[in-house]
Amino acid sequence: xxxxxxxxxSRVPKPEFPGELELPWQTLYQTYLMGSGTEALSAAVxxxxxxxxxxxxxEVILPAYGCPDLIAATVAQSAKPVLxxxxxxxxxxxxxxxxxxxTESTVAVVGVGFLGIPERLERLAEICVESNLTLIxxxxxxxxxxxxxxxxxxxxxxxxxxxxxxxLMGGGALLASNANLGNVxxxxxxxxxxxxxxxxxxxxxxxxxNFLMSRIxxxxxxxxxxxxxxxxxFHTLDEIFRLEIPSCLLSSGIGDFxxxxxxxxxxxxxxEELESRGWTLLAKHLVNDSGMDQALLRYPLLAPDxxxxxxxxxxxxxxxxxxxxxxxxxxxxxxxxDEILPESECPVAKDFAARLLTLPTHEDVRDGDVSTxxxxxxxx
Ligand SMILES: *Cc1c(COP(=O)(O)O)cnc(C)c1O
Numbered sequence: 001x002x003x004x005x006x007x008x009x010s011r012v013p014k015p016e017f018p019g020e021l022e023l024p025w026q027t028l029y030q031t032y033l034m035g036s037g038t039e040a041l042s043a044a045v046x047x048x049x050x051x052x053x054x055x056x057x058x059e060v061i062l063p064a065y066g067c068p069d070l071i072a073a074t075v076a077q078s079a080k081p082v083l084x085x086x087x088x089x090x091x092x093x094x095x096x097x098x099x100x101x102x103t104e105s106t107v108a109v110v111g112v113g114f115l116g117i118p119e120r121l122e123r124l125a126e127i128c129v130e131s132n133l134t135l136i137x138x139x140x141x142x143x144x145x146x147x148x149x150x151x152x153x154x155x156x157x158x159x160x161x162x163x164x165x166x167x168l169m170g171g172g173a174l175l176a177s178n179a180n181l182g183n184v185x186x187x188x189x190x191x192x193x194x195x196x197x198x199x200x201x202x203x204x205x206x207x208x209x210n211f212l213m214s215r216i217x218x219x220x221x222x223x224x225x226x227x228x229x230x231x232x233x234f235h236t237l238d239e240i241f242r243l244e245i246p247s248c249l250l251s252s253g254i255g256d257f258x259x260x261x262x263x264x265x266x267x268x269x270x271x272e273e274l275e276s277r278g279w280t281l282l283a284k285h286l287v288n289d290s291g292m293d294q295a296l297l298r299y300p301l302l303a304p305d306x307x308x309x310x311x312x313x314x315x316x317x318x319x320x321x322x323x324x325x326x327x328x329x330x331x332x333x334x335x336x337x338d339e340i341l342p343e344s345e346c347p348v349a350k351d352f353a354a355r356l357l358t359l360p361t362h363e364d365v366r367d368g369d370v371s372t373x374x375x376x377x378x379x380x
Contacts, residue, residue, distance in 0.1 A: 003215030003330040005369055007322035008163045008298050010362050012206045013252035015198050021247040025148040029175035032188055035241035037140040037159025037172035040235055042074035043188060044155040044174055048134035049077060050183040063093045063328050064349035066112050068234040071337050076237040083331060085346040089280055089302060092120055102131055112138040116296035117286050118146035125152045140164055141255055141297050154181060165297055166253040169209060178305035185227050195244045232327045234336035262295040263361045270374040278304030298358035306354040315376045324358045
């Protein structure tokens, strides 16, 4: 197989959008651009801690399956991550689990969107209002954030890194609700400001990055171990910056995102019969049924068991399709995190990690690729 369809990631936009920068959340939230999604999340944790000055050992509620940066952002503020197991067969935190994880020391609940599917923020908002906690929507994988419309979260996190809905080769944003958050500006002002310049170096990197996303270059770099393509690693967060991103770049990113054709309906339709074989098409059950096709960052399925998932990965990758197990492990099983987290039992998250398979949805996926994927999956 010559060339391979990458598992995730859209091209970096050309920074040339001439119009006004329109942000879908601008009536409800103030936008603060940050060095990365992780930095934005860590700043959100700092703000949450500041709103509970009586708590001496702050705790933050997080899902047990997710990005290792959730842990890095939390421990960087000397807060304790408290993992909540998932609802069976779903990427959402168990509602009972969240309630029983609350203590006097809880300062925030992080509702993490999954590949374009937001958490159940309305429920989380109820819990947070009741207990006077900060609700953070981590929307690094979803654009626009679900809070844009209803304003559920107090703080929202966006990422503009590789493999996110809008790829600007880095950067992130913290959105702060216009309502009642007194300490946002004072907390953020302690972080130094960097300026994202779009000079020759940036423009050359953009061309190189975009080139490496094509099928043949991707197939080559994927084989180079130093690039560690697709591996999940834990990195500590050592510094937090505010970032000045030129508005022409951000609006070009949003503009390109809006032009991409969602593939959710096509996948749901082509793969529907897999459900009678014990698979779960998560998007079919969880993407809201508005009649409008909705873009996902990757298309997620749960295999009947780990063995079948692993066989599917092998077959699809052999056929030139970058199918992925995503994080592969629940958070507490990831190297480096297992040492800093207290022992917890999250069997549902482990089962989810063992059965998850994701398929690409980016702008280079053609109808023929979806047919190839369906063919390989039905042959298992
Ligand atoms: C990628 C990601 C982050 C971190 O964003 P970076 O910009 O890469 O630092 C945080 N949370 C989630 C859910 C993510 O997927």
